[in-house]
Ligand SMILES: [Zn+2]
């Protein structure tokens with residue numbers, strides 16, 4: 001019994017890398033660190049670099065939202081941002097049968113960063129491969145068809161050789177797929193956006209991107225409260241710093257501190273913060289992490305003083321390619 005969640009794209013709004021000048025400064029920092037650590041031999045380079053956390057070397061990634069959730073019997077994808085290209089490459093490099101799917105793609109909403117990778121998902125071009133799209137939005141099919149449309153993309157939807165199916169979901173009603181159950185809950189985001197609770201036996205993953213999380217209390221959340229209950233791993237929108245939340249009210253994104261508050265209250269064991277701002281450099285995400293650590297420590301101290309029982313929470317800012325096993 002386990003769920004394996006792989007994060008193929010974790011950036012928000014737009015695919016973005018640091019500027020070349022940013023990478024130059026970053027590499028200078030790595031080299032300075034190498035010598036400051038007392039190394040001087042080329043043979044030490046590999047072990048030194050491998051001793052650092054991966055995002056401190058290679059960054060957090062450029063691709064926009066795409067997450068793969070695997071159970072022992074099936075697999076789903078959530079969203080088709082530009083990160084889906086890496087998943088597509090994995091599928092295409094696998095055995096011939098793996099190209100046919102079936103692929104189950106659950107859409108949260110249709111902002112560019114959540115669907116721009118779909119035309120680059122190669123199984124669309126494999127004869128008789130099977131692709132299923134799911135979404136609460138009534139215009140799911142119309143929108144996906146419009147992504148494959150001239151002059152935005154040279155191959156019209158009607159000519160795709162794959163067998164493509166569309167499934168409209170009922171809000172807050174679970175769908176069963178082999179040993180998975182997937183339930184859409186509404187997030188706080190324009191246009192609108194639906195998060196997913198994915199459960200396998202007693203394990204649960206909550207996909208909470210994109211959300212401003214303006215509703216926090218159980219009363220405010222009402223029928224969407226179960227999205228945060230009984231969760232082992234929560235993927236949470238933390239595009240902004242806490243002070244930025246006030247400046248960017250109604251922009252539809254949240255901050256890590258809000259996610260931690262939810263985790264404390266709901267006893268969520270593991271939280272990954274995501275939807276990194278396209279302008280966020282490695283140093284800026286590290287800074288967000290430092291601010292979050294400060295808040296986390298303050299919450300722990302406050303809880304100790306007031307005698308509150310504190311859950312054990314693991315949290316981090318996610319990087320592209322991270323794979324997490326729960327259960
Ligand atoms: Zn987004």
Ligand SMILES: [Zn+2]
Nearest residue numbers: 109111189210
């Ligand atoms: Zn959005």
